[in-house]
Amino acid sequence: MRKYIAIAILSACSASFDAHATTASEPNGTHPSSGHNTKIPTSSGNPLQEDLSCNEVNQAFIKTWNSPQVADITYNVKADGTLKPHSEFRAVDAYQYEKYAFSTKWRSSGRGTIGTIGQRGPFWNSCKFVGTESDIGEALRHYSAIWRSFPYEAPADIWISNVDGRLRKIQRRYPDKLWQYPFSTALDVFSYDPAQASAPAR
Secondary structure, three states: OOOOOOOOOOOOOOOOOOOOOEOOOOOOOOOOOOOOOEOOOOOOOOOOOOOHHHHHHHHHHHHHHOOOEEEEEEEEEOOOOOEEEEEEEEEEOOEEEEEEOOOOOOEEEEOOEEOOEEOOEEOEEEEEEEEEEEEOOEEEEEEEEEEEEOOEEEEEEEEEEOOOOOEEEEEEEOOOOOOOOOOOEEEEEEEOOOOOOOOOOO
8 A cells, every 4th residue: 555645646635646646766866854845846738747727726736745754644535425544644844654444554655745746747627616615614725626646537526725835635536447546536635733643653
């Protein structure tokens, strides 16, 4: 299993925060001291540049990844709307941790770096602002988009905090032809609460 922030992780962010953040060494062969290295393209016009309609979504992923600590739980959204935990990802200071929901064993590695573009183009495409919504008293900016990370592609909904600009939820609905998980609809829920986003006990 490799679970990252969906921007390049992250998974995204794992996922969301998914298969986008690198946990290997930097190009010079050294691990990043903080894991908060970011390079953001600023223009568009070819398949290997950002989709500018997704600027706020990309910035939300950057802010999420640059948080000192963040937790991301990926859920299986069942047909009846109930949620079943599938996996959990945490990034704390210079390290990241991951495990399946059924396991008590965490895997750890150096916190990776991120970007907004993958091998075949940007991760987030055709973003549209849906509206402002409220969730447990917090105002959230809701976007729809197309998420791509070769070989996967899925329509997605992203909810961003109107207060701090960080991710709160991401839902991806995979087509029948190719699922990233053993289920078709995945929901990532993010937390910045130290009680939930702390380094696992060893």
